[in-house]
Amino acid sequence: MSATFTVPFPELSLISQYFTDHLIEDEPLSPSELQIIARSVPKRRAAFSTGRKCARQALVRFIDAPPELLQGKGGEPIWPEGTVGSISHSTKLAGAVVASKSEVTAIGIDIETIGGVKQAMLPLILLDTEIEMINGKHNDAALWATLLFSLKESFYKLQYPLTGLWLDFKDISISENNGKFSFMQVKSSHDLSAISFDQIKVDWTVASDQVITLCYF
Ligand SMILES: CC(C)(COP(=O)(O)OP(=O)(O)OC[C@H]1O[C@@H](n2cnc3c(N)ncnc32)[C@H](O)[C@@H]1OP(=O)(O)O)[C@@H](O)C(=O)NCCC(=O)NCCS
Numbered sequence: 001m002s003a004t005f006t007v008p009f010p011e012l013s014l015i016s017q018y019f020t021d022h023l024i025e026d027e028p029l030s031p032s033e034l035q036i037i038a039r040s041v042p043k044r045r046a047a048f049s050t051g052r053k054c055a056r057q058a059l060v061r062f063i064d065a066p067p068e069l070l071q072g073k074g075g076e077p078i079w080p081e082g083t084v085g086s087i088s089h090s091t092k093l094a095g096a097v098v099a100s101k102s103e104v105t106a107i108g109i110d111i112e113t114i115g116g117v118k119q120a121m122l123p124l125i126l127l128d129t130e131i132e133m134i135n136g137k138h139n140d141a142a143l144w145a146t147l148l149f150s151l152k153e154s155f156y157k158l159q160y161p162l163t164g165l166w167l168d169f170k171d172i173s174i175s176e177n178n179g180k181f182s183f184m185q186v187k188s189s190h191d192l193s194a195i196s197f198d199q200i201k202v203d204w205t206v207a208s209d210q211v212i213t214l215c216y217f
Contacts, residue, residue: 005093008205008212014103015216018057019095020050027053030068047089054096055087062100074160086157093210105196107216108157112150114209115142125149125169127186133176143211147204148174150213155183155200158215162194183215 005019025042027049037045052069055077059066062083069077079085085098090111097109122131122145130148137144152169159165173184181202185192199217206212 005095005207008095008207009097009203009214012203012214014099015107015214016058016061016098017095018054019093019212020054021093023047023050023089023092023094025049027056032070033068036071047094050094051087051089051096054094055085055098058085058096058098059083062098072161074164074166076157076160084161086154088153088157088212090210093207093212095212097214097216099216104216106158106162107214108154108159109212109214110150110153110157112146112153112211112213114146114206114211117142117145117149119145121149125152127170127173130174133174143206146211147213150211151181151183151202151204151215154213154215158200158217159192159195163190163192165190165192 005021007017008019009017023046025046029049029052033052037048055069056066063080067080072078077087082101083098084101084104084107085096086107086109087096088109088111090113093111097107099107126148134141134144151174152172155172156167171186171188171190173186175182183197183200196217200215202215204213
């Protein structure tokens with residue numbers, strides 16, 4: 001198995017990316033980072049360690065010696081001054097994206113295994129319009145279900161550092177037009193005014209049985 005994985009979004013110059021399919025506990029962690037996973041099972045320790053490794057590798061474009069990355073109260077990584085970023089790990093892949101705060105306000109990524117989103121979950125995580133979208137994809141329905149779920153997780157990671165809000169899956173709707181995805185707030189009392197919905201760029205890709213989604217503005 002290779003130690004690094006190809007860059008999934010090669011055309012994005014503003015964003016530094018590092019992905020790997022080698023999920024092991026080999027990143028030197030600071031005492032405070034180690035504290036975060038002190039009581040975690042080995043699988044979680046490996047995922048955390050690999051995520052921190054990816055994040056520091058992605059940060060190198062902006063910072064010579066990337067520091068420890070601690071956790072905010074919502075579980076979000078605390079990125080170094082002047083940067084924004086996001087981390088994700090599945091059972092097979094981990095990755096991080098980082099950008100300069102002067103160019104990108106917020107960013108989220110997510111990795112999911114295609115088929116992990118079962119039919120019975122759909123009414124819990126998707127709106128009727130989104131389920132209709134999936135039903136229209138016939139042979140690709142499993143991919144699309146995973147894709148929409150992953151896009152919502154990416155959006156959640158994008159918005160949390162700006163709003164501090166926990167959002168339900170049905171608080172946000174996804175629409176697709178000619179292959180371009182956009183997010184909209186479903187009528188709710190949440191104040192999402194910090195999110196420039198019409199400026200969010202969305203990208204996604206498939207690598208083997210993994211879906212990787214990215215959103216940023
Ligand atoms: C937090 C959540 C998005 C993580 O997604 P996941 O698919 O379970 O796991 P991933 O491996 O993709 O991501 C985990 C990483 O996300 C990051 N993360 C966790 N909480 C976060 C938050 N509140 N904001 C931003 N990033 C966060 C962390 O870096 C974490 O890895 P680490 O703990 O090793 O640092 C998910 O568990 C969750 O709670 N979702 C419910 C809310 C939601 O998604 N609603 C959709 C609304 S549209």
